Amino acid sequence: xxxxxxxxxxxxxxxxxxxxxxxxxxxxxxxxxxxxxxxxxxxxxxxxxxxxxxxxxxxxxxxxxxxxxxxxxxxxxxxxxxxxxxxxxxxxxxxxxxxxxxxxxxxxxxxxxxxxxxxxxxxxxxxxxxxxxxxxxxxxxxxxxxxxxxxxxxxxxxxxxxxxxxxxxxxxxxxxxxxxxxxxxxxxxxxxxxxxxxxxxxxxxxxxxxxxxxxxxxxxxxxxxxxxxxxxxxxxxxxxxxxxxxxxxxxxxxxxxxxxxxxxxxxxxxxxxxxxxxxxxxxxxxxxxxxxxxxxxxxxxxxxxx
Amino acid sequence: xxxxxxxxxxxxxxxxxxxxxxxxxxxxxxxxxxxxxxxxxxxxxxxxxxxxxxxxxxxxxxxxxxxxxxxxxxxxxxxxxxxxxxxxxxxxxxxxxxxxxxxxxxxxxxxxxxxxxxxxxxxxxxxxxxxxxxxxxxxxxxxxxxxxxxxxxxxxxxxxxxxxxxxxxxxxxxxxxxxxxxxxxxxxxxxxxxxxxxxxxxxxxxxxxxxxxxxxxxxxxxxxxxxxxxxxxxxxxxxxxxxxxxxxxxxxxxxxxxxxxxxxxxxxxxxxxxxxxxxxxxxxxxxxxxxxxxxxxxxxxxxxxx
Numbered sequence: 001x002x003x004x005x006x007x008x009x010x011x012x013x014x015x016x017x018x019x020x021x022x023x024x025x026x027x028x029x030x031x032x033x034x035x036x037x038x039x040x041x042x043x044x045x046x047x048x049x050x051x052x053x054x055x056x057x058x059x060x061x062x063x064x065x066x067x068x069x070x071x072x073x074x075x076x077x078x079x080x081x082x083x084x085x086x087x088x089x090x091x092x093x094x095x096x097x098x099x100x101x102x103x104x105x106x107x108x109x110x111x112x113x114x115x116x117x118x119x120x121x122x123x124x125x126x127x128x129x130x131x132x133x134x135x136x137x138x139x140x141x142x143x144x145x146x147x148x149x150x151x152x153x154x155x156x157x158x159x160x161x162x163x164x165x166x167x168x169x170x171x172x173x174x175x176x177x178x179x180x181x182x183x184x185x186x187x188x189x190x191x192x193x194x195x196x197x198x199x200x201x202x203x204x205x206x207x208x209x210x211x212x213x214x215x216x217x218x219x220x221x222x223x224x225x226x227x228x229x230x231x232x233x234x235x236x237x238x239x240x241x242x243x244x245x246x247x248x249x250x251x252x253x254x255x256x257x258x259x260x261x262x263x264x265x266x267x268x269x270x271x272x273x274x275x276x277x278x279x280x281x282x283x284x285x286x287x288x289x290x291x292x293x294x295x296x297x298x299x300x301x302x303x304x305x306x
Numbered sequence: 307x308x309x310x311x312x313x314x315x316x317x318x319x320x321x322x323x324x325x326x327x328x329x330x331x332x333x334x335x336x337x338x339x340x341x342x343x344x345x346x347x348x349x350x351x352x353x354x355x356x357x358x359x360x361x362x363x364x365x366x367x368x369x370x371x372x373x374x375x376x377x378x379x380x381x382x383x384x385x386x387x388x389x390x391x392x393x394x395x396x397x398x399x400x401x402x403x404x405x406x407x408x409x410x411x412x413x414x415x416x417x418x419x420x421x422x423x424x425x426x427x428x429x430x431x432x433x434x435x436x437x438x439x440x441x442x443x444x445x446x447x448x449x450x451x452x453x454x455x456x457x458x459x460x461x462x463x464x465x466x467x468x469x470x471x472x473x474x475x476x477x478x479x480x481x482x483x484x485x486x487x488x489x490x491x492x493x494x495x496x497x498x499x500x501x502x503x504x505x506x507x508x509x510x511x512x513x514x515x516x517x518x519x520x521x522x523x524x525x526x527x528x529x530x531x532x533x534x535x536x537x538x539x540x541x542x543x544x545x546x547x548x549x550x551x552x553x554x555x556x557x558x559x560x561x562x563x564x565x566x567x568x569x570x571x572x573x574x575x576x577x578x579x580x581x582x583x584x585x586x587x588x589x590x591x592x593x594x595x596x597x598x599x600x601x602x603x604x605x606x607x608x609x610x611x612x
Binding site: 109112120283284292 | 386393402591
C-alpha cells in the first residue's frame with residue numbers, strides 16, 4: 001500500500017470520522033468545535049513552519065481576515081454562509097499575496113514582521129473611522145446565518161482539506177523540495193528547485209486554511225469583536241501545539257493539540273494563572289529537552305513517524 | 307507642532323531605553339527575548355515596591371533594579387542559553403522558549419500580586435532631586451512640570467529621558483571603550499570567527515544578557531510614569547514596542563536604537579495629535595515598511611535578507 005493511502009486511511013479518515021460522530025455522544029459542542037479549529041490552525045502552522053521554516057508569529061492575521069471576510073459578505077451582500085466562508089478563505093489568500101514580500105526576510109525578522117502585519121490588520125479593522133464598513137471596535141453580530149451544526153460540519157470539511165494538504169506535502173516531491181529549501185535554500189535552488197514559487201505556494205496554502213477556519217469560526221460564534229478573532233492566543237497556541245507534537249509530520253500537530261488543548265480545558269478555566277504557569281514551564285521544558293517535539297521520542301529510537 | 311515634537315523626542319529617548327536591552331541580546335546571541343517586556347514589568351514592580359514599602363524616591367530603584375536583574379540575567383543565561391544553542395534552529399526556538407518564560411513570569415507575578423492596575427503618583431519620581439533642580443534652574447524646590455521653549459512637560463518625562471540618555475551613553479562606552487565590549491562587538495559581527503579566534507563567547511554573551519535584562523528593568527522603573535499604570539499583563543505590548551524601536555534603528559548599534567526610539571516617539575506623537583484614530587496602526591506599518599524597504603535598519607549593515 002502506498003504511503004499516501006496509508007496516511008489517509010490510518011490518520012486522516014479515523015480522525016475525521018471520530019470528529020463527525022462525537023457531537024452526537026458528547027454534549028460540549030463548543031469544545032469540540034474549538035478542537036477542530038485548533039487542529040486546522042496547528043496543521044496550517046505545520047504547512048508553513050514545518051515545511052519551509054518560516055515561523056508565522058502573526059498567523060492569526062489570516063484567521064481574523066477570514067472571519068471578517070465572512071462577516072462583510074454576510075452583512076453587506078447577504079450571501080449564504082458557505083459562500084461567505086469561501087470568501088473568508090479568499091480574503092486570507094489575498095492578504096497572504098499582499099504579505100508575500102515578507103518572505104524575503106530571514107528568521108526572526110519574518111516572524112516579527114508577520115506579527116506586526118497581523119496587528120496592523122487588527123487595528124485597521126478595529127479603527128472607529130471605518131465603522132460603517134467593519135463596525136470598528138464594536139464587533140459584529142450575524143444572527144441571520146447562525147447555525148452551529150452546519151458550521152461544525154464545515155469546520156470538519158476544512159480540516160479534511162488541511163489534512164489532505166499535509167499528507168500531500170509529506171509524500172510528494174513538492175513537499176520534499178520544500179524541506180530541501182528549508183534546510184539549505186541555496187543548494188536547493190542549484191538543484192533546480194524554484195525556491196520563491198514553492199515558498200509562496202506553501203505560504204498561500206497555509207493562509208487559505210487559516211482564512212477558511214476564520215470564516216467558519218465567524219459562522220459558528222456569529223457574535224465577535226476584532227480582539228476575539230485577532231487574539232494573539234490563536235497564533236501562539238497553534239505554534240506551540242504544532243511544535244509540541246513535532247512539525248513536518250502529520251500526527252505531530254494533532255497529538256500536540258489533543259494533549260495541550262486537553263490540559264488547557266481541564267485546568268485552564270478554573271485557575272487561569274496556574275494554568276499559565278504550568279503551560280509556560282511545559283513550553284520551556286519542551287524547547288530545552290525535546291526541541292523536535294514529542295514525535296522525536298519515537299524518531300530517536302529509529303521508528304518512522306508519519 | 308512644537309509640543310508633539312518635543313514630547314515625541316522625550317518619549318522617543320525613553321523608548322530607546324526600552325528597546326536597547328533587546329537589541330543587545332538579539333545582536334549578540336541571535337536570541338529573540340520575547341520576555342523582554344516582562345522584565346520591564348518586573349522593573350516597574352521594583353519601583354513600586356521601593357515607593358510603597360520604603361517610601362523612597364522611585365529613582366533609587368534604577369541602580370537596584372539594574373544590579374538585581376543583571377545578576378538574574380547571568381544566572382538565567384547559564385540555565386537556558388547554552389542548552390538552547392545546541393538545538394537545530396536556536397533563533398526560532400528562542401521565540402518559543404522565551405514566550406514560555408514570559409508566561410511563567412506573568413503567571414507568577416499574577417499569583418503573587420494579583421491582576422489589579424498599579425500606579426505611582428508622578429510627582430514622586432526624582433522628588434529627592436528637586437533641591438538640585440532648584441539650585442540649577444532657580445525657582446522653588448518643587449517637582450512641578452518642566453518648561454521647555456515655554457511649553458510645560460511632566461517632570462517624570464524629562465527625568466526618564468535624561469536617565470535614558472545616560473544609560474545609552476553607558477552602553478556606548480561599554481561597547482566601544484572596554485575590552486569586554488570590543489569582544490562583544492566581535493561576537494555580534496562574526497560569531498564563528500570570534501569563536502575561532504579564541505574569544506570566550508559564553509562569557510561575552512552572559513555579560514550581554516545580564517546587561518540587557520538590567521537595562522530592561524531600568525526602563526521598567528519609569529514605566530509607571532510613562533504609561534500611567536502597569537499590570538502583570540503589560541509585558542507583551544512593551545515587547546512589541548521594543549521590537550519596533552530596535553528594528554527601526556539597527557542591530558548591535560546603540561546609537562541606531564536611540565535614533566529608532568526618537569523616530570518612533572516623534573512619529574507616534576505627530577500621528578496621535580493629527581490623526582488620532584490611526585495612531586495605533588502606526589508602529590506596525592512603520593515596522594513592516596522599514597523591514598521591507600531598508601531591512602538593515604536606519605544605521606545598519608545588510609544582514610536580514612533571506
